[in-house]
Structure formats: C-alpha cells, structure tokens
Amino acid sequence: MDLTKNFKEHVKFYARNFVEIKEREEVSNIEHIKNDGFLVKTNNGEYKTKTILVATGSMRKKLNIPGAKEYENKGITYCASCDGPFFKDKDVVVIGGGNAGFETALQLLAYCKSVTLLSRAEFKADPVTVEKVLANPKMKAVTNASLIKIKGDNFVKSLVYKKTEPFVNSFEIKADGIFVEIGHTPATSFVDGLVEMDEFKRIKINHKNQRSSLGGIWAAGDCTDVLYHQNNIAAGDAVKALEDIYLELHKMK
Numbered sequence: 001m002d003l004t005k006n007f008k009e010h011v012k013f014y015a016r017n018f019v020e021i022k023e024r025e026e027v028s029n030i031e032h033i034k035n036d037g038f039l040v041k042t043n044n045g046e047y048k049t050k051t052i053l054v055a056t057g058s059m060r061k062k063l064n065i066p067g068a069k070e071y072e073n074k075g076i077t078y079c080a081s082c083d084g085p086f087f088k089d090k091d092v093v094v095i096g097g098g099n100a101g102f103e104t105a106l107q108l109l110a111y112c113k114s115v116t117l118l119s120r121a122e123f124k125a126d127p128v129t130v131e132k133v134l135a136n137p138k139m140k141a142v143t144n145a146s147l148i149k150i151k152g153d154n155f156v157k158s159l160v161y162k163k164t165e166p167f168v169n170s171f172e173i174k175a176d177g178i179f180v181e182i183g184h185t186p187a188t189s190f191v192d193g194l195v196e197m198d199e200f201k202r203i204k205i206n207h208k209n210q211r212s213s214l215g216g217i218w219a220a221g222d223c224t225d226v227l228y229h230q231n232n233i234a235a236g237d238a239v240k241a242l243e244d245i246y247l248e249l250h251k252m253k
C-alpha cells in the first residue's frame, strides 16, 4: 500500500494538473468512434479520448475445493520465482500439467526437497519440457489426478487427491506448499471484439511498441500475450507504450 501511495504522489508531483487519477472506477465498455477516437464507459461516467493504454492485468484461476480459500496465502501460492525460496528444503506440490506447471516445477526443484506435480488429465506441456523435468530424482508427476481437499493447521500440511485412471484410488500427500498453475483470466472483456486477442483472451500486441491491432489502443502487462508475468515487465512495457503514444499524439497534431 505504501509503494502504491508513493507511486501516486510521484505521478502527481511531476504531472501536476495534467493527470487526473480516478479510483474505484471500472471500465465496462469502449466504443470506437470512426475517425474520432474512443468513448470509454465506466461504472461512474464516460470519457472521450484519442488514445488508450489497457493495463488491466489478469486474475489467476483458483482451486475450488475444500481448504482452497482457507489456505490462500497460507501455503497456497501462484508464483515460483516470487515465493519458491520460502520453500527451501520443503516438500511442495504443483497443480497443473501444462507448460506453466512444468516450468514452475523446474524452478522449484532448485530449492525444494521434493516436487510433486498433479495434472487432472494427461500432461499438456511440451514433451521436451516434461522429459527434462521428470528426469530430476526429486520430481514426481501424476496424471488423471482429481483434487479432493487441502488440509492443514495454520498453514498447508497436506493435499488429498483421487486418481481417476486406471483405478480409482485416494491419496494424501505431504504438502508444505501448493503452487497453482491452472491458468489466468485476463481482464479484457471490455475490448472483446474491438482488438485482436489470442485463444486465452489476452490482447495481441506488437512487442516492439505495444500497439494492439486497432490504431489508438495500446496494451501492456498481464492482459497482453506477453510471455512472462512480472511487475517490472508490466511496468517496462507500459513505459514502452507511453513512448509510442507520445509520438503518435504529436503526429496527430
């Protein structure tokens, strides 16, 4: 919260009256007015503009089983590069059999005593990644695993799952931490149909300048089809977009 406050004061100090910051206002729709920019509609008003930078991020998909809400931030986490070191020499579980799950497992193998990856179906990750990760003796991976519940006291302790194939069987495994990698939901519904998106509804951008497929709309951060999700990447990409918007606005004059 302090960091956010400092950012806000910093922007206000330098931009003085040129920037207006609106808080608790959600964009619901953007209308493209031919040859006359855009009309941005929110829960609190409408704004006419020549250019837009979309930086609305994405929500991580969460587990929906008993214990998932209770142990959020008490052992359930979503970022191996951020939280991995906290689980040094611990037994951890990764949920998700796609590339994100296997790459998370790969990062965790550097710190953890053991990593167990549970995938609800067959692995979807690239075979070369799967092979590399499974070659590590600290690694175990299970397909056709259906999660039942997360157990613990003040912190996560174990996870119960059911193997659905070849035979139905339940298991309880030790879990000092659970890394969830089951996908994201980008916050991009208000530009659906306006700009090109990929299959996951992330805004497709030109990675040189952050332009979307529609002139006048730029996008940066987790709502785009960028490969990596980190604060500095999102902030850096937004700066890249603003450089480009600045030049574009000067061209429009």
Ligand SMILES: Cc1cc2nc3c(=O)[nH]c(=O)nc-3n(C[C@H](O)[C@H](O)[C@H](O)COP(=O)(O)OP(=O)(O)OC[C@H]3O[C@@H](n4cnc5c(N)ncnc54)[C@H](O)[C@@H]3O)c2cc1C
Pocket (backbone or CB within 6 Å): 025, 026, 027, 028, 055, 056, 057, 058, 060, 077, 078, 079, 082, 187, 190, 220, 221, 222, 223, 229, 230, 231, 232, 234, 235
């Ligand atoms: C649990 C967790 C831990 C992480 N830890 C780290 C870390 O330690 N280091 C690191 O570098 N990265 C970390 N990350 C990744 C990092 O948080 C993201 O990559 C980064 O926040 C992306 O920035 P962004 O601006 O694109 O989106 P966000 O930070 O998600 O910001 C998007 C903003 O847009 C707002 N918004 C959404 N929809 C609308 C709308 N319709 N109208 C108006 N506003 C809207 C949201 O409320 C939010 O304020 C972590 C991620 C998670 C989930």
